[in-house]
Amino acid sequence: MSKQFDVVVIGGGPGGYIAAIRAAQLGFKVACIDEWKNDKGGPAPGGTCTNVGCIPSKALLQSSEHFEQAAHHFGDHGISLDNLQIDVAKMVGRKNTVVKQNNDGILYLFKKNKVTFFHGRGSFAKAVEGGYEINVAGAAADTLVAKQVILATGSNARALPGAPFDEEKILSNDGALRIGAVPAKLGVIGSGVIGLEMGSVWRRLGSEVTILEAMPGFLAAADEGVAKEALKAFTKQGLKFEFGVKIASVDAAGDGVAIAYTNAKGEEVTLAVDKLIVSIGRVPNTIGLNPEAVGLKLDERGAIVVDDECKTNLPGVWAVGDVVRGPMLAHKAEEEGVAVAERIAGQHGHVNFATIPWVIYTSPEIAWVGRTEQQLKAEGVAYKAGQFPFMANGRARALGDTTGFVKFLACAKTDEILGVHIVGPFASELIAEAVLAMEFKASAEDIARVCHAHPSLSEATKEAALAVDKRTLNF
Numbered sequence: 001m002s003k004q005f006d007v008v009v010i011g012g013g014p015g016g017y018i019a020a021i022r023a024a025q026l027g028f029k030v031a032c033i034d035e036w037k038n039d040k041g042g043p044a045p046g047g048t049c050t051n052v053g054c055i056p057s058k059a060l061l062q063s064s065e066h067f068e069q070a071a072h073h074f075g076d077h078g079i080s081l082d083n084l085q086i087d088v089a090k091m092v093g094r095k096n097t098v099v100k101q102n103n104d105g106i107l108y109l110f111k112k113n114k115v116t117f118f119h120g121r122g123s124f125a126k127a128v129e130g131g132y133e134i135n136v137a138g139a140a141a142d143t144l145v146a147k148q149v150i151l152a153t154g155s156n157a158r159a160l161p162g163a164p165f166d167e168e169k170i171l172s173n174d175g176a177l178r179i180g181a182v183p184a185k186l187g188v189i190g191s192g193v194i195g196l197e198m199g200s201v202w203r204r205l206g207s208e209v210t211i212l213e214a215m216p217g218f219l220a221a222a223d224e225g226v227a228k229e230a231l232k233a234f235t236k237q238g239l240k241f242e243f244g245v246k247i248a249s250v251d252a253a254g255d256g257v258a259i260a261y262t263n264a265k266g267e268e269v270t271l272a273v274d275k276l277i278v279s280i281g282r283v284p285n286t287i288g289l290n291p292e293a294v295g296l297k298l299d300e301r302g303a304i305v306v307d308d309e310c311k312t313n314l315p316g317v318w319a320v321g322d323v324v325r326g327p328m329l330a331h332k333a334e335e336e337g338v339a340v341a342e343r344i345a346g347q348h349g350h351v352n353f354a355t356i357p358w359v360i361y362t363s364p365e366i367a368w369v370g371r372t373e374q375q376l377k378a379e380g381v382a383y384k385a386g387q388f389p390f391m392a393n394g395r396a397r398a399l400g401d402t403t404g405f406v407k408f409l410a411c412a413k414t415d416e417i418l419g420v421h422i423v424g425p426f427a428s429e430l431i432a433e434a435v436l437a438m439e440f441k442a443s444a445e446d447i448a449r450v451c452h453a454h455p456s457l458s459e460a461t462k463e464a465a466l467a468v469d470k471r472t473l474n475f
C-alpha cells in the first residue's frame with residue numbers, strides 16, 4: 001500500500017527542506033526524501049550547502065582566519081605566541097562537528113513540523129490520478145503518492161574534460177573540504193567564489209596557491225571597482241593568479257598533478273602542484289530522478305525547465321534551487337522553496353531576483369546586491385555613485401581591518417538605490433541593510449538619514465549613501 005501525501009519534496013538541501021517545512025506550516029501532509037549519507041551511512045539532510053558547501057567552507061574559513069590572525073596580526077595587539085601550529089585533523093574534525101549539528105538540526109525541524117523524512121533516493125514511477133507515484137530506494141525503501149511534488153535535487157561539481165575527480169589529488173568541493181594536511185603547492189582552476197574561498201583557506205595555512213582562470217579578467221560578475229580592490233588584496237596576501245589561460249591537460253599519474261596550459265601571452269606552461277581543486281561551475285542534478293517516466297522537461301544544460309513561479313511542464317510538479325535556472329545560491333533556493341509552498345496553498349509566494357545578495361567569504365569579504373556600475377553603463381542608465389573607504393571608519397581601524405570600501409549606485413533622477421557593492425570586513429553582514437533598503441525601494445538619501453550606531457562598520461554604509469550626494473562627514 002503506497003503512502004499518501006499532499007506534498008512530496010525530493011531533495012533535502014536548503015531548497016527542499018525549507019519548502020517541506022513551509023508546506024507543513026501551511027497545513028499540508030508533507031514528506032521529504034533525501035539520499036545524502038553521513039560517514040556512517042546515516043541520514044545527513046541539508047544537501048550540498050550543509051554537507052560540502054556553505055557551512056563546511058565557512059567553518060574552514062573561520063579556522064584558517066584565526067590561524068592567519070595569530071600568525072600575522074596578533075603582534076599588532078601586543079600578543080605574542082611561540083611555536084604556532086595548525087592541527088589540520090582537528091580543524092577538519094571541528095568542521096565535521098559543525099556539519100553534523102546542522103544535519104541534526106534539520107532532522108529535529110522535520111520532527112517539530114511533522115514532516116515525514118525518508119532517507120533514500122526518490123524517483124518518479126508514474127503519473128497517477130490526481131498526482132504522482134514516487135519510489136524511494138535505499139534505507140527507507142517505500143512507495144509514495146503525492147498530489148504535489150517539489151523537486152530540489154541540487155547540483156554537482158563540473159569536472160574538467162579528461163580529468164575526472166579522484167578526490168585525492170583532483171578535487172571537487174567535496175575533496176577540497178577534506179584535505180588532510182597542508183599541501184605545499186595547491187592549484188585551483190577557476191577563480192569564482194568556491195576557488196577563491198578554498199584557495200584562501202589553504203593559502204592562510206601555508207600552501208603556495210596558484211589560481212588559473214580562463215576568463216581574461218577577475219570576477220566579471222562583481223562591480224569592477226570591487227574586483228580591482230579585491231584582486232589587489234588577494235595578490236598582496238600571496239595568492240597567485242593567471243588569467244586568460246587555456247588548459248591543455250591535467251596529469252595526475254605521478255606524485256602530484258601536472259597542469260599544462262597556454263597562458264595569456266600564448267606561452268605553453270606546466271604547473272606542478274600537490275593537489276588541484278577544480279572549481280569551474282556546477283551542473284544541475286537529476287541523476288536517478290527518472291524524469292522520463294513522467295515526461296519532465298529538462299533544458300540542454302540538464303536543468304529542470306520552470307517558469308517564473310517554479311512550475312515545471314507537468315501539472316502539480318515544481319522545481320527550485322540549483323536544479324533550475326538562476327543563481328546557484330542557498331538563499332535563492334530557500335526563497336523559491338518558501339514561495340512554491342505558498343503557491344501550492346493558493347497564496348502569492350514571491351522571489352525578487354533583483355535583490356538577491358551575493359557574498360564571497362574571503363578576507364576581505366565581498367558582497368553586493370543589485371546592478372554593477374558596468375551594467376548600468378551598458379544599459380545606459382543615468383546614475384550617481386558614492387563611495388566610502390573603511391580606512392576612514394573608526395571601528396575598522398579599531399579592528400585593524402581597513403581594506404576596501406562601500407559603494408552606492410543610485411538613480412540620477414529619483415535617487416533610488418540601484419546597487420550596493422562592498423569589499424571589506426563583514427561585508428556579508430553589512431549587505432543585509434542594502435538588501436532591505438532595495439527591497440523597500442529606498443533612496444540613497446533614506447539611508448543617509450538613518451541613525452547608525454557608532455562606532456560600527458555600518459557607518460561606512462551611511463557615509464557611502466551620503467557620498468552619493470557628495471556630503472560625506474568623515475572623509
Ligand code: FAD
Nearest residue numbers: 011013014015035047048049053122154321322328329330
Ligand atoms: P542541494 O543543496 O544540492 O541539495 C540537493 C539535495 O538533494 C542533496 O542532499 C542531494 O543528495 C539530494 N538529492 C538529489 N537527488 C535526489 C534524489 N533523486 N532523491 C533523494 N535525494 C536527492 N551558497 C550560498 O548561498 N552561500 C555560500 O556561502 C555558499 N557556499 C558554497 C560553497 C561551496 C564549496 C559550494 C559547493 C556551494 C556553495 N554554495 C553557497 C551554493 C549552495 O550550496 C547551493 O546553492 C545550495 O546548496 C543549493 O540548494 P539546493 O537545495 O538547490 O540543492
